[in-house]
Amino acid sequence: MNRRLNFYLALYGRLAGAYPHEFRMLYGEDLDRLGEDAIPDVSRRYGLSGLLRLLADIAVQLPAMYLREIRQDVSYALRVLAKAPGFTSVAILSLAIGIGMCCTVLSEIQPLVGPPPGVRDPAALVTFHWSLVSYPYFERYRDAHQVVAAATAVLGPVPFAVAFAGDSSAKAERFYGHLVSPEYFSTLGVTPAAGRFFSPETEKPGMPPVVVVSDRFWRTHLGADPHAVGRRLRLNGLMATIVGIGPKGFQGIWPGYPADLFVPATCDTSVAPELSGDPLNRYDREIFRVVLRLAPGVTMPVAEATIDTITRNLDREYGVPSGRDGKGRMWRLMPAGTFLYITPEQHAFVNTFNVVLWALVLSLVCVNLANLLLARGSQRRREIAIRLSVGASRPRLIRQFLTESVLLSFAGGVAGIALAFGITHAMSSLPVPSPTPQEFNCQLDFRVLAITLAIALAAGVGFGLMPALSSARVDIGRTLKEGAQAPLRGYRRFGSRNLFVVCQMAVSLMLLLVTWFVAMGFLNTTRLDTGFETGKLILISLDPVRDGYSAERTSALVAALPDELSRADGVRSVTLAGSVPFASLASDQANTRVASQTGDGLGGQVLHSVFRDFIGANYFATLGVPLLGGREFDLRDQRQDEPGPQDAAVPAVLNQTAARELFGSGNPIGRRLREGERNYTVVGLTRDVPSGFLVTRPVATLFVPLSAEWFRKNPTERITILLRATTPRNTLAPVRNQLASLHPDLTVFNVRTMREDLDRLNSFVEWQAAIYITLGMFALLLASIGLGGVTAYAVARRRKEIGIRMALGARSGQVQAMVLTEGTALLMAGSVLGLGGAYVIARAFAAYSDTLARTFGHRGGNAALVFSAPVMLAGLAMLACYLPARRATEIDPVAALREE
C-alpha cells in the first residue's frame, strides 16, 4: 500500500516539478506539500480512480499553465514593442521591404527564363541553338528514337486573319498562331481542356481545315462557349473547324511568341500561305523550329552527337554543299520553352546574378535587423538585470525575448509577403516588348519566398535572442548600479554592433554600385538609341496576302508603292522594309549563313550567324543612317522583276561588323558573297545600327533588296512602309487617303512613328532598370538607418559622459563633432570595404559574362557612379548621425548626472 502511494507521490512530484519556473518559485513547495497531504486522503476516499483523477488534473493543468505564461509573454511583448514605435516600425519595414525585394529579384526573371505553363517535364525539351530546320530533316530527327522520345516542328508565329461570322464579308481580325507538326501537343505533353489535339493519324494532307484555339482565345473571343468545339472560324478566308481548346495558360512552347491558334502544318496552303512551295517535302526550306523531347537518361551532348551524325548522312543524301564541313559540332542544342530564346549559359548567368543580388539584399536586411536588435538589447540590460534579480529564470527571459523577436519577424514577414505579391502583381501588368500580344506573367516563386522568409525570420529570432542569451554574463549588481553603461564582459568598444554597421555600409555600397552599374549599363547598351531622328519616321504595316492579294499583285504593289506614297503631302522620302527596323528580339537575330568568295568562286570565310534583312530603295537615306562607302539600293534593284540567271549576282549592303568579319580590314565594296544558292555583290557599306531589342552587340547584317521577285517567292511576308515626314501628324491623313484611294482592299495596320515603337520597347528596359535602382536605393536607406540607430544608441550610452563634458564647458559644436566623428569612422571603413567588394563582384561578373563586361566597362557614367554612390551614402548616413548628435547637445548636464 505504502509503496503504491509512494509511486503516485513520486509521479505527482515529477509533474509538479515540471511547472513553470516562476510558478514554482511562488507556489512550488506549497503544491508539493498539498500533494503529500492530498494523495493519502484521496487514496483512502476514492481508491485508484481518485488517484488517477488527481494525476490527470495536474497533467492537464501543466500545459495550460505554460499557455498562460506564453499569453502573458505575448501581451508583454506587444506592450514593449508599442512603447518603442520607432524601433518597431523600422525593424518591420526593413524586414518587409527586404523580403519583398528579395522575392521580386528572384521571381521577376522566372517568366523570362522559366518553362511555359502547362508543359509536362519541360527540362527534357530541347531545341536547336539559333537554327531553323527543314521538314524532311526534322522527320529524320524525330525518328531517332535512341535519343529522341518525341519531336515536333513549329513554324511561327504566323498571323491569321480570323472572321467569326460565317459569311466572307465579315471583318477579319489578326491573330497569331503556330503551324505545327501533328506531334506538337503529344511532344509537349499538353492535354486539351476540351475536344482533341492533333495526331499523325488524324492530320493528313488534304483533310478539311482544323484548328486548336488557346484558352485565352476561347475566353476572350469565343465567350468561353462550352460548345466551342465543333464551331467554325474563317481563317485567312477559309472555314476551319475548332477541334480542341488548349489548357489554361498554354500559349505554345515559346511564351515569347504566344500563339492563340494552332493549325497543323499539313493544312492547305490557302489557310497558311507560309506553307506554299511544299516546305514539308523540301530539304532546302529551313523554316521550322524543332523541339525535341530527349529520351530518358539522354544528355544534351549525346543527343548533339547523334543529331550531327544524322545531319551529315542527310547532307550527303541530298548533296547539300553547305559550310557544314564535318569538323566539330554542327548542331548545338539548348533548352526549349523559355520566354526568350535563351542559352543555358545565359540562363545560368542570369540566375547567378540574381542569386548574388538576393544574397546581398538578404544579408543587408539581416545585418540591419541584427544591428537594431543588438542595440536595443543592450539598452534593455537594466531591464534584464531587474527581472533576473526579482527571480525571473533565464529560460523565461529567453522566452520573453523569443516572443518579441518572433512577433517582430512575423509582422515583418507578413508585410514582406504582401509586398512581394504587390510588386509581382504590378510587374505582371508591364508592357511586354513583343510584336505579338502577350502577358508578362510574373508570379511569386514560393520556394524563394519560403527560403527568404526562413532566413529573415531566423536572423530576426536569432539576433533578438542574443541579449537574453548573454544575460548569463550580466553582472546584475553592477548593471543595476550603473544602468546601461555597465560593460558586458567581452563587449569591447568596437564591438559586434560596430562591426555590423561597417558590414552594412559595405554591403549596401556594394549592392548600390553593382545594381546601378548593371541598371545603367543595361540601359545604355540595350536602350535602343538609333542615332537618328525617329519622331518623324512613320511606320505603316501591310499584309497584302491576307488581304487576298496574289503574288503577282503583291509584287506590282511593292513596285508601285514608294512612288505613289512619295506624292502625298508632307512626305520627304519613302522606303519599304521586310521587317520593322529594331523590332526584332535578340532571339530573331542571325538567321542565315554567308560565305565570302575568293576569286575562284569557292571557299573563303564562312559567317554562320548573319542577320539578313530585306530593304527597299532609299532605305538608309530615309532612316538617316549614313553610308560608309559605296551606294545603297535604288529603284532598279527593287524592280528586278525578271529573275536573272541563277548565278547572276544580286547587290547587297553589309554593315561594318559583317564586312570586318568577312573581309577583315579590306575594302568590301565589289566583293562577292554566297548565301545558300544566291550570289551577291557588295555594293555598299553602312555603319552598325542596333538591329533589335536586347541586342547588346552589333550583329553582322546582310541587307538585300526587297524585290518584287523576292515577294513572288515569299508571298507571306508582310511589308512595312517607312516614311520620313516633315510633320508626322499632318502627313498621316494624306498618306492614309492615298493608300485608301489607290488600294481600297488593303488593310493598313500598326500605324505609328518609330519613336512610339522605340518608347514601347524601351519602357520595358527602363522598368527593369528601375527595379535595380530601387534596390540600390533601398540598400542605402537601410545602411543609413543602421548607422543612425547605432549612433543614437552610442549617444544614449554616453549620456552621462556627454553631460560631464558639457558641465565642464564643452560647447555643443564640440559634442556634435565628437558624435559625428565616430559615425564618420564607421562610414569610412564601410565605404572602403564596399568599394573593394563592388570591384571584386564587378570583376567576377565581367569575367563570367562578356555582356556584363561591356556593361561594366561602358564608357561614361561609371566613374560618376563610383564617385557619387559613396557620396550619397555619406550624405544619408551623416544625416542619420546628425539627428542623434543634435539630440546629444540637448542633454541637460544636471539631469544626466543625477539620473542614475
Add this chain to the structure above:
Amino acid sequence: MMKDKHPGEFLPLHNNWFHILLSLVGAEQHGYDIMQEVLARTNGAVRIWPATLYGTLQRLIADGLIEESDERPAADLDDARRRYYKLTRLGRKVLDLECERLQEMLRMVQRKRKQEAY
C-alpha cells in the same frame, strides 16, 4: 500596472472561485485546508484537485481577490512549505456581491413558486 477591475465585473463567479473565496471567509487557510473545507461543506460534491486549486489561487491572486498572509500559525503547527491565503477587500466585496446575486436569484425562484402555488 494592471488596472483594478470593478467587483461587478467578476460576476457571476466561477464555481471554484466561489468555493475558495467562501472558504477564506473569516479564516486564513492553506491549500489543503481549502480543499478539505470545500469537500466538507459540499458533502463531497465539490472536489477541487490540487493542480486546479493552484491554478485558481494564482488567478485569484493576480486579480487581487486574495493575497498571501504574513501571519503564520504557532511554530509547532507550522509547516514552512505551506502558504496561507486570505481574502482581500476586493475579494470580500466580490463574494458579497455574488452572494447577493445568488440570493436575488433564489428570491426570484421563490416568487415564481408562490405564483404557481396560487
